[in-house]
Amino acid sequence: MLEKSEFIAQKLLAPDPYINSEGALFYHCAGNSGYDSVRRHYYVEKGGKLVFDSYFNCFPLHLYDLTDEHSLEVRIKAKGKSIFSAGQAHWQKSGDMLIETHIDFSNEDEQLSVPIPLMEESGVIFLEFTAREPLEIYDVEFVIIGPRRREVSVCAVITTYKRDREVQNTAKRLEAYFSRNADIAPLFRLIVVDNGGETDTVPFSAARVIKNPNYGGAGGFMRGLLETIDDGRASHALFMDDDASFFPENIRRTLAVLSFSKHSNLAISGAMITKLHKWMMWEDTATFRGGCRPLHTGRDLRHFMEVMTCAFDKPFMSPSRYGGWWYFCFPIAEAKTLTFPFFVRGDDIYFSLANNFQIIAIPGVVSIQEDFSEKQSPLTLYLDMRNHIVQNLTFLNGKKSARADLKMMRSFFWRYNTAYHYETAAAINLAIEDVMKGATFWEENLDMAQKRAEIAKLMAQEKIKTPLPYDPNYVFAPRPIRRPRLMGFLRKATFNGHLLPGFFFYKKGRILSLSDRAIGPQLFRRPFAIHIDQSNGAGYQVEINRRKFFKNWLKFCRLTWAYKLRYGRLLNAYSEFKQKRTSSGFWQQRFGMQITSADK
Incomplete structure (x- = not known):
């Protein structure tokens, strides 16, 4: 350990409209109390209570490896009279009341220190202020006194x-x-x-x-x-x-x-x-x-x-x-x-x-x-599919079979292809194809310029337009999905309606949010779907297209069959890639940096 010192481990946070202003993530209160965003301090009127048992202001003592050489203090800047207490919460068991005392804060520039006892079992500490007279809280610090275990910068x-x-x-x-x-x-x-x-x-x-x-x-x-x-x-x-x-x-x-x-x-x-x-x-x-x-x-x-x-x-x-x-x-x-x-x-x-x-x-x-789901596009699904396959080939080598990989690929592909997102399904096929090319593909496509252009050409229907024009009289909002056995069987047997003739379909489409894309049951027997962000009007429209559905499906079947046949070679190739091409030397060479012998 290092020499004994004081370290301010945590300071009080307050709501900020530019970052997060959800009050209950910072404090809970009773009576007339809260945060004054103009004067920038917490306040508690007489008889009120302010409790910092909250996501941003609880103190996770259980994450600190403290010993008998350490002590903990809470240092407070405030003005007014308060009953101050510090509690410690534990997971699935009773908590501890660590301290409760009357404190008079006479000067807002004065900082009062309150020692907090360290129990044998540490948990999450939270502070509570009950005002005996109007109270203003300007700052609270959790300070650890004792040697740090290491220098960190x-x-x-x-x-x-x-x-x-x-x-x-x-x-x-x-x-x-x-x-x-x-x-x-x-x-x-x-x-x-x-x-x-x-x-x-x-x-x-x-x-x-x-x-x-x-x-x-x-x-x-x-x-x-x-x-x-x-x-x-x-x-x-x-x-x-x-x-x-x-x-x-x-x-x-x-x-x-x-x-x-x-x-x-x-x-x-x-x-x-x-x-x-x-x-x-x-x-x-x-x-x-x-x-x-x-x-x-x-x-x-x-x-x-x-x-x-x-x-x-x-x-x-x-x-x-x-x-x-x-x-x-x-x-x-x-x-x-x-x-x-x-x-x-x-x-x-x-x-x-x-x-x-x-x-x-x-x-x-x-x-x-x-939200990542709002950034979703054929390109992001292409990237996600590549990522999943490579992680499985590299880190689950020997723990799972090709069958597990194929099941994962089928889950990705089937969701989008049956929900009229044929461009995304085509991008998923492209990802599988590219991963099977091995190390050469990755070295030749570090900047992804060619692939991004290739996927951009796929995008016609699924390209977001702002604003997206549509007639609200010809769409239905999503409803709770009912799953009668017969209807569920029909949906699966017809590939979410792709085998049904047109007269089985409703005339109106479905409208969904951008965060609720490619939900097949919501689209069953609907000729089209609109995905839109109602806050700004950005969105796109997809329509059922049986030719694209079967074209994508046939290609997916060919690719997954080839993947199964090459599975052993792919495992070896990506294991070798990890050993040889994820070193400092590999990246330094790409950046034109000097390579030392230790980095090769």
């Missing part, structure tokens, strides 16, 4: 492609944050890898911009990692999206957990919340076992029990767990294998599975961004 990497405005805004937020948090400013620096040629400088004093060929997120992040290694000052790298919103407080909490962890291979994966539903968990890390399985999707983070479930109900060490690169901080020394040249989609999964990281999530460390 972070170099963040943002890969951007023609999103200069978003990158500039992120850099401004970071500059403002670290100007107010000088204690951790020396522990953080930033590299912006510009794949699109738009970003030359950013307004953050500890940042530099690197121009890079457009090899997608995979190439951009690997360039940033190699530059970080060459620089030699950071112990950890942090990959972040260029279009995500986040509280810079994420960085303090990440530094704190890593500094007091006994695990040298610990990695922090930020959760993801979508801009559509800022109260709901989208993904709190995920696992890959033949397919992507996000953890805790749909949990309502306004409720503390749901927050507790996210905090505790995850395996600490899972060989199939991965973290998304919207926010992923990992020890550089443990990154023995670099990622696969996917361009985008799947590079984060591959990187996590290929390296010995212990991946955890921290409550409140989260990225807020667009």
